[in-house]
Amino acid sequence: MNGFPGKGLLEGLAVTAKNFIGSYFDDNRKERLFTYQYPEERMPLPENSRTFPFLVYDGTPDQLRCTACKVCETECPPQCIYIVRDSDPNGKPLQRPKVFDIDISVCMQCGICAEVCPFDAIKMDCDFERSQHGRFEELVAHLPSLLKSNDYYHHIKPTEADRVDATRKRVKKPSPAAAAPAPTPGPAVAAVLSPTPLKPMSPPADILTEDEKRAWLKGYQSILGTGPIVWPLTTKKIATTPQPPTPAPAAAAVATPPASSLAGGEPWHDSGLDLAKRMELAKDRSLADRLMAAMAQLDCQACGYDCRGYANALAAGVTRDVTLCAPGEDETKNTLETLLKEAGKL
Amino acid sequence: MDAIFQLLQNSGAPMPEWLALALAILLPIVIVMGLFLTVFAFLTWVERKALGRIQNRRGPNRVGPVGLFQPVADGLKLLIKEDIVPGAADRVVHFLAPVLVVVPAFLVLTVVPVAKGFVPVDLNIGVLFALAVSTASVLAVFMAGWASRNKFSLLGAMRGVAQVVSYEVPMVLAAVVVLMAAGTLSSIGIVEAQRGWCGWFVCKPWGLVAFVIFQTCAMAEVARTPFDLPEAESEIVAGYHTEYSGFKFALFQMGEYVAAITMGGVTVTLFLGGYLGPGCDLPRIGWLVSAGWFFAKLGLVVVINIWARGTWPRVRVDQLLAFAWKVLLPLSLINIPAMALWYFLPNRLIGWIASAALLAVALVGLTRLNAGRAFEKRSYRFIS
Numbered sequence: 001m002n003g004f005p006g007k008g009l010l011e012g013l014a015v016t017a018k019n020f021i022g023s024y025f026d027d028n029r030k031e032r033l034f035t036y037q038y039p040e041e042r043m044p045l046p047e048n049s050r051t052f053p054f055l056v057y058d059g060t061p062d063q064l065r066c067t068a069c070k071v072c073e074t075e076c077p078p079q080c081i082y083i084v085r086d087s088d089p090n091g092k093p094l095q096r097p098k099v100f101d102i103d104i105s106v107c108m109q110c111g112i113c114a115e116v117c118p119f120d121a122i123k124m125d126c127d128f129e130r131s132q133h134g135r136f137e138e139l140v141a142h143l144p145s146l147l148k149s150n151d152y153y154h155h156i157k158p159t160e161a162d163r164v165d166a167t168r169k170r171v172k173k174p175s176p177a178a179a180a181p182a183p184t185p186g187p188a189v190a191a192v193l194s195p196t197p198l199k200p201m202s203p204p205a206d207i208l209t210e211d212e213k214r215a216w217l218k219g220y221q222s223i224l225g226t227g228p229i230v231w232p233l234t235t236k237k238i239a240t241t242p243q244p245p246t247p248a249p250a251a252a253a254v255a256t257p258p259a260s261s262l263a264g265g266e267p268w269h270d271s272g273l274d275l276a277k278r279m280e281l282a283k284d285r286s287l288a289d290r291l292m293a294a295m296a297q298l299d300c301q302a303c304g305y306d307c308r309g310y311a312n313a314l315a316a317g318v319t320r321d322v323t324l325c326a327p328g329e330d331e332t333k334n335t336l337e338t339l340l341k342e343a344g345k346l
Numbered sequence: 347m348d349a350i351f352q353l354l355q356n357s358g359a360p361m362p363e364w365l366a367l368a369l370a371i372l373l374p375i376v377i378v379m380g381l382f383l384t385v386f387a388f389l390t391w392v393e394r395k396a397l398g399r400i401q402n403r404r405g406p407n408r409v410g411p412v413g414l415f416q417p418v419a420d421g422l423k424l425l426i427k428e429d430i431v432p433g434a435a436d437r438v439v440h441f442l443a444p445v446l447v448v449v450p451a452f453l454v455l456t457v458v459p460v461a462k463g464f465v466p467v468d469l470n471i472g473v474l475f476a477l478a479v480s481t482a483s484v485l486a487v488f489m490a491g492w493a494s495r496n497k498f499s500l501l502g503a504m505r506g507v508a509q510v511v512s513y514e515v516p517m518v519l520a521a522v523v524v525l526m527a528a529g530t531l532s533s534i535g536i537v538e539a540q541r542g543w544c545g546w547f548v549c550k551p552w553g554l555v556a557f558v559i560f561q562t563c564a565m566a567e568v569a570r571t572p573f574d575l576p577e578a579e580s581e582i583v584a585g586y587h588t589e590y591s592g593f594k595f596a597l598f599q600m601g602e603y604v605a606a607i608t609m610g611g612v613t614v615t616l617f618l619g620g621y622l623g624p625g626c627d628l629p630r631i632g633w634l635v636s637a638g639w640f641f642a643k644l645g646l647v648v649v650i651n652i653w654a655r656g657t658w659p660r661v662r663v664d665q666l667l668a669f670a671w672k673v674l675l676p677l678s679l680i681n682i683p684a685m686a687l688w689y690f691l692p693n694r695l696i697g698w699i700a701s702a703a704l705l706a707v708a709l710v711g712l713t714r715l716n717a718g719r720a721f722e723k724r725s726y727r728f729i730s
Contacts (some may be wrong), residue, residue, distance in 0.1 A: 004710075005712075009658065011658050013654075017657050019402055020400045023399040033402055037407075
């Protein structure tokens with residue numbers, strides 16, 4: 001035995017007394033009492049913290065980035081997003097949402113909507129004080145409350161917002177409704193894919209080994225200049241498509257589209273037209289053109305291509321999946337199916 | 347009480363005798379109850395604040411300035427909570443238990459002199475009454491545990507009974523030396539016996555040992571943290587008050603806290619000189635100064651209680667009983683001859699040293715005897 005009986009008890013008392021007195025008089029008492037007094041004091045949120053999605057606008061709220069392409073609505077795992085496309089008085093659909101509701105009582109804050117959005121229009125907020133008195137209507141966020149400026153986005157997530165801005169500036173998208181992007185002639189696969197790559201493309205089809213793919217990806221990243229690119233999501237659909245082991249015939253077919261496809265331009269490439277009208281315009285064209293006319297004409301790249309690229313890929317048999325056009329919904333899917341069946345390709 | 351009655355009779359105010367009697371009875375009750383209930387309410391706040399600081403937290407700080415009205419909010423919350431009685435419970439006993447747990451806690455106050463000349467009843471067996479009544483609360487604890495029809499409640503109640511029965515013995519024996527020194531059982535007599543420089547019994551070697559023993563036993567008897575086995579929340583949910591909610595639960599809490607305060611009051615009376623202190627005999631404000639001294643000392647004892655609660659972990663059941671029977675009981679028995687040595691040796695200094703030496707030897711001897719078997723240091727073949 002060392003010391004005297006009860007020494008340990010007294011030592012314990014000394015420790016607690018030191019804590020007690022220290023919490024009042026210590027120079028570092030702020031660090032001692034490390035609890036944040038929440039409503040008054042707030043912990044700085046980590047930049048990557050996320051709660052519910054919001055819609056980004058540039059400048060004024062009517063300059064909304066969202067085009068109502070419904071990719072997020074389709075991809076949302078708990079299906080908490082509801083979008084209705086706006087239209088002008090003549091009934092011509094417009095490139096913006098009329099209704100954009102997010103049920104935040106259902107939202108699981110996964111951020112997939114922000115990941116899949118082709119227009120960087122929906123981003124994850126970090127505002128967590130969203131409690132309401134009602135359980136139903138009050139927990140549905142409507143369009144006006146979802147709108148937040150790009151400045152706000154920069155304020156809450158500076159790094160991410162800078163990266164997004166840099167990418168948007170570099171890859172200045174032509175207004176989807178205005179210009180009809182011509183398929184660039186050149187390497188076979190590039191014709192299938194978007195001419196203005198926003199997202200990682202799949203490696204050229206003649207590269208087969210894993211190492212070659214990696215090398216290609218590295219080169220691709222260096223061209224794009226955006227740090228590491230994450231493979232999945234946008235490319236997964238291409239990657240999972242059963243590709244012919246020898247891609248030469250298909251690629252050749254895509255590379256040399258029928259002469260007629262460019263002859264009369266692409267008058268249907270206007271998302272304001274409804275499907276029947278578009279099909280009417282493309283009536284006498286090639287299969288690829290008719291397929292393209294069935295698309296939603298948003299070039300939203302939800303399918304992994306732009307509209308022309310997806311049509312070419314379907315026509316060439318590179319993919320057989322007709323469900324990829326998210327904005328076109330069932331209408332497009334059924335038309336594509338019919339067209340391909342008529343052509344005997346399905 | 348008698349003093350107030352005589353005062354009212356002699357004041358010349360036209361007042362029938364029965365009214366004076368009723369006033370004389372009611373006035374001290376109202377004063378004492380009001381005083382100690384206020385102290386109880388704010389003691390919970392003090393305790394939570396102090397425990398928070400000990401654990402580097404802030405404690406309650408939302409209701410009122412620095413959380414001062416937290417007890418009010420707690421009380422209101424418990425008052426409007428639903429009162430749930432288990433279906434299989436013995437309803438009458440279940441209802442009576444929380445009432446009975448508060449009564450003995452307050453009864454002890456009748457013999458605690460709060461200020462000079464102010465004690466509700468100056469019983470000539472005051473200390474005996476206090477010790478006897480304070481133990482009665484264990485009956486309520488057992489009633490609660492039994493009536494709840496819940497295994498955890500019953501376990502907690504059994505623990506409570508075992509604990510109080512064990513700790514009552516060294517507690518009374520620790521008080522015996524005080525009675526020997528004062529020569530009376532009256533609480534005022536005991537306080538008056540502690541007059542003079544270093545007259546408090548805690549300043550004597552036997553008094554210090556008795557004080558520590560008494561304080562330990564008091565903590566065990568009101569089941570405060572190192573000894574809170576009857577309501578050990580990490581083992582048996584909430585012990586005997588598992589099945590209580592709302593205001594009945596609040597009554598249990600109140601009984602526990604008031605018992606802690608009143609036992610502190612008894613400790614102050616027996617060992618710390620009660621209301622004695624400089625200025626307690628001043629002609630006009632003496633009663634106020636002496637009340638101040640009493641409550642200052644009471645605060646000290648309460649702080650020791652809170653400090654111990656914030657420091658020491660709960661003991662095991664076997665440790666609890668072993669400590670009572672193997673350490674506290676022999677020590678309090680040896681304390682009696684030590685007091686006799688101090689009292690009967692001709693020279694006070696020699697007596698002081700002799701009794702201190704006897705107690706030191708006893709303490710070291712008891713610790714040695716109780717030291718558990720030291721296990722051999724293990725050596726592992728493949729670990730250097």
